[in-house]
Structure formats: structure tokens, C-alpha cells
Amino acid sequence: MQVRKTAIEGLIELIPRVFEDERGHFFESYNKPLFVSLGLPMEFVQDNQSFSVKGVLRGLHMQHEPFAQGKLVRVMSGQVLDVAVDLRPDSPTFGQYETFLLDAKLANMAYIPEGFAHGFVALEDSVFSYKCTNIYHKASESGIIWNDPDLNINWGIANPIVSEKDQELKPLREVFPQAVV
Amino acid sequence: MQVRKTAIEGLIELIPRVFEDERGHFFESYNKPLFVSLGLPMEFVQDNQSFSVKGVLRGLHMQHEPFAQGKLVRVMSGQVLDVAVDLRPDSPTFGQYETFLLDAKLANMAYIPEGFAHGFVALEDSVFSYKCTNIYHKASESGIIWNDPDLNINWGIANPIVSEKDQELKPLREVFPQAVV
Ligand SMILES: Cc1cn([C@H]2C[C@H](O)[C@@H](COP(=O)(O)OP(=O)(O)O[C@H]3OC[C@@H](O)[C@H](O)[C@H]3O)O2)c(=O)[nH]c1=O
Ligand SMILES: Cc1cn([C@H]2C[C@H](O)[C@@H](COP(=O)(O)OP(=O)(O)O[C@H]3OC[C@@H](O)[C@H](O)[C@H]3O)O2)c(=O)[nH]c1=O
Numbered sequence: 511m512q513v514r515k516t517a518i519e520g521l522i523e524l525i526p527r528v529f530e531d532e533r534g535h536f537f538e539s540y541n542k543p544l545f546v547s548l549g550l551p552m553e554f555v556q557d558n559q560s561f562s563v564k565g566v567l568r569g570l571h572m573q574h575e576p577f578a579q580g581k582l583v584r585v586m587s588g589q590v591l592d593v594a595v596d597l598r599p600d601s602p603t604f605g606q607y608e609t610f611l612l613d614a615k616l617a618n619m620a621y622i623p624e625g626f627a628h629g630f631v632a633l634e635d636s637v638f639s640y641k642c643t644n645i646y647h648k649a650s651e652s653g654i655i656w657n658d659p660d661l662n663i664n665w666g667i668a669n670p671i672v673s674e675k676d677q678e679l680k681p682l683r684e685v686f687p688q689a690v691v
Numbered sequence: 692m693q694v695r696k697t698a699i700e701g702l703i704e705l706i707p708r709v710f711e712d713e714r715g716h717f718f719e720s721y722n723k724p725l726f727v728s729l730g731l732p733m734e735f736v737q738d739n740q741s742f743s744v745k746g747v748l749r750g751l752h753m754q755h756e757p758f759a760q761g762k763l764v765r766v767m768s769g770q771v772l773d774v775a776v777d778l779r780p781d782s783p784t785f786g787q788y789e790t791f792l793l794d795a796k797l798a799n800m801a802y803i804p805e806g807f808a809h810g811f812v813a814l815e816d817s818v819f820s821y822k823c824t825n826i827y828h829k830a831s832e833s834g835i836i837w838n839d840p841d842l843n844i845n846w847g848i849a850n851p852i853v854s855e856k857d858q859e860l861k862p863l864r865e866v867f868p869q870a871v872v
Contacts, residue, residue: 540738
């Protein structure tokens with residue numbers, strides 16, 4: 511497993527070792543002792559899978575405490591631009607984001623700690639899957655509008671397909687008024 | 692989550708609820724509190740993913756105690772015939788097997804308890820993924836030859852592509868001499 515740190519503390523990219531042979535290939539996408547030795551959480555309690563047609567943008571989502579979710583994300587088919595925004599109130603990189611080009615052919619993943627907002631845009635028809643450190647809790651759902659002017663994220667596509675629910679998300683300066691100067 | 696019991700105690704099929712919308716679809720493939728309430732293990736410590744071209748048969752595999760693995764198996768792309776053989780020494784259904792037609796479009800899964808041998812044949816090019824209750828331990832690997840005459844499994848295809856390692860697996864009556872009359 512290769513590990514690449516980002517400029518944001520705790521936010522990392524992981525690239526598993528893929529074994530190829532005449533049948534196809536095999537890899538471990540999660541191994542608890544190994545992941546714990548890398549500083550990742552002891553336990554993931556929910557796995558989700560979604561399919562998105564090309565151009566779909568899902569995000570930016572998070573759950574409030576005490577239901578904050580760390581997410582181990584990857585793509586099983588297709589390619590997405592994955593975005594993680596640091597919204598940990600005490601973080602020196604609050605409001606900064608990182609992108610990961612997650613590609614099924616690379617089998618690369620990202621670990622997004624609790625306290626981040628997360629979203630992705632499907633650059634092709636894509637199957638996306640992720641493991642969460644906390645279960646889904648509808649009443650704790652929150653988020654930031656994908657085209658927030660302060661975050662100014664470069665999603666790389668012009669007119670994404672966004673759910674009605676996601677179109678109603680608030681800008682960063684409404685959700686965290688104290689944090690935006 | 693729909694649950695279908697089989698004739699073998701503890702071996703079940705699970706069909707998650709899939710939410711569809713204009714973007715694609717979404718489902719929970721694992722939810723700890725729900726799965727525990729269904730009698731499934733408290734914890735899975737490893738996730739694996741393999742890609743198999745059509746006609747590949749992987750199996751029949753198991754790990755010896757104390758590294759026996761319960762497996763929650765599913766297909767993320769394509770279709771496989773999945774086979775689980777009850778080799779629990781004290782089971783009234785010892786030596787019996789069940790098959791599951793796992794299809795990415797159905798998102799159905801099977802839970803295979805510890806003490807079973809497991810394998811599958813890819814009916815199309817398929818991405819297969821599974822969660823394990825115990826980590827990989829090479830020295831504990833064991834198995835039964837896929838075309839064992841006592842098990843007489845109907846794999847539904849004539850000349851599967853089988854790894855050299857799997858071609859050398861032993862028949863049931865050599866591995867469990869006491870059990871075959
Ligand atoms: C997140 C989630 C959703 N659902 C249901 C609710 C809806 O009926 C349906 C789709 O839910 P959405 O919130 O629209 O899903 P999505 O837009 O894909 O959001 C997800 O994708 C991006 C991720 O960042 C985020 O964790 C997650 O909220 O699935 C569940 O049953 N369990 C869940 O965990
Ligand atoms: C099972 C396993 C394998 N590997 C490595 C060893 C080999 O270099 C490579 C392929 O291993 P195989 O044993 O040939 O994999 P496979 O034939 O796909 O076996 C699997 O598929 C069927 C499953 O029943 C079974 O759990 C599992 O052994 O992956 C790992 O690194 N970790 C693992 O958990």
C-alpha cells in the first residue's frame with residue numbers, strides 16, 4: 511500500500527498493491543491492522559455504493575457531531591474528481607480543499623477524516639464506494655453548496671447534474687460565519 | 692434489506708434497498724447495526740476485490756482455524772455463480788452446498804459463515820468484492836478441488852479458467868476422510 515500525504519493534516523491518498531495474473535487481478539481494498547498502523551480509524555461501520563452518470567456532482571456533504579463521518583472513498587468503475595474541504599474549526603488549513611482523481615484502473619482511494627465536507631463529480635459513468643466511521647443519520651446531514659464563491663472549487667466541468675437537495679445547500683459564510691473574513 | 696434463508700443454517704442471501712433517481716442510484720452495502728441485528732458478525736477486518744474475465748473459476752477456498760473467515764460476498768459489475776460448501780464438522784448439512792447467482796444489477800449478496808469452502812465462476816467479466824471476518828493468512832489457506840466428485844457441483848460451465856494453485860487442491864475425501872462414507 512502506497513501512502514501519499516496531502517498539504518492537509520490527516521487527509522491522505524492510498525494506492526493498494528494490485529496482483530495481476532491470467533485470470534484478472536486481485537487486491538485488498540481494506541485491511542484493518544494495516545490501516546490502523548497508518549493512523550486510520552479502528553472501525554468503519556457502514557459501506558455505501560452509488561452509481562452516477564457522467565456529469566453528476568454529489569456534494570458537498572457532511573454530518574454534524576456526534577455523527578461526523580470519516581470516509582474511505584474509491585471508485586470501482588469509471589473516474590471521478592473527488593473533493594474534500596477541511597471544515598475542522600481548529601484546523602490551520604480550515605477552508606482549504608484537496609482534490610483526488612480517483613480512477614478504477616488505479617484502484618486509488620482517499621481517506622477523508624471527520625470534520626470535512628465531501629463531494630465528487632463523475633467524469634465518466636462511475637461506481638463510487640465508501641466506508642464510513644459513523645452510520646447515516648439523516649437529521650445530522652449538512653453541507654455546503656458545490657459552487658460556493660469562497661471555496662471557489664475547480665470541478666473541471668461546467669454544468670454538473672446536481673440533486674434538488676444539493677442545490678439548496680448553503681454557502682460557507684452562512685454555515686460558518688465566524689470563519690470567513 | 693431483504694433476507695432469504697437457505698437450507699443451510701447461517702448461510703443467507705441479502706438484497707439491499709436501492710434508491711434510484713435521475714443521477715443514478717444509491718444503496719448501503721453494509722450497515723453494522725443492521726447486520727448485527729440480522730445475526731451477522733460484529734466486525735469485518737478485511738475487504739478484497741478481484742476482477743475475473745468470463746470463464747474464470749476461483750475456489751474452493753477456506754482458511755483453517757484460528758484464521759477461519761466469514762465472507763460477505765457480492766458483485767459490483769457483471770455476474771457470477773457463487774458457491775458455498777458447508778464443511779463445519781458438526782453441521783447436519785456437512786458436505787452440502789448452495790449456489791447464489793450474484794448480479795451487479797440486483798446488488799444481491801451472500802453471507803458465508805466461518806467453516807465453509809467458497810468459490811465462484813464468472814459468467815461475465817466481473818468485479819467481485821467481499822468482506823472477511825478474519826485477515827488473510829497464507830499459511831492457513833486450504834481448499835477443495837472445484838470439480839470434486841463427491842460434491843459434484845454444477846458450475847454451469849464446462850472448461851473454466853483455473854489458477855495452477857487451484858488445480859492442485861485436494862478432493863474432499865482426502866481433506867476430510869472421516870466425513871465421506
Ligand atoms: C447518504 C445515505 C443516503 N441514503 C438514502 C437517502 C436517499 O433516499 C438516497 C440518496 O441519498 P443522497 O443524500 O441524495 O445521496 P448522495 O447525494 O449520493 O450523498 C452521498 O454522496 C456524497 C457523499 O459525500 C455523502 O457521504 C453522501 O451523502 O439514499 C441512505 O439510505 N443511507 C445513506 O447513508
Ligand atoms: C486471498 C488473498 C490473496 N492475496 C494475494 C495472494 C496472491 O498474490 C494474489 C491472488 O491470490 P489467490 O489466492 O490466487 O486469490 P483468489 O484465487 O482470488 O482467491 C480468493 O477468491 C475466492 C475466495 O473464496 C477466497 O477467499 C480467496 O482466496 O493475491 C492477498 O494479498 N490477500 C488476500 O486476502
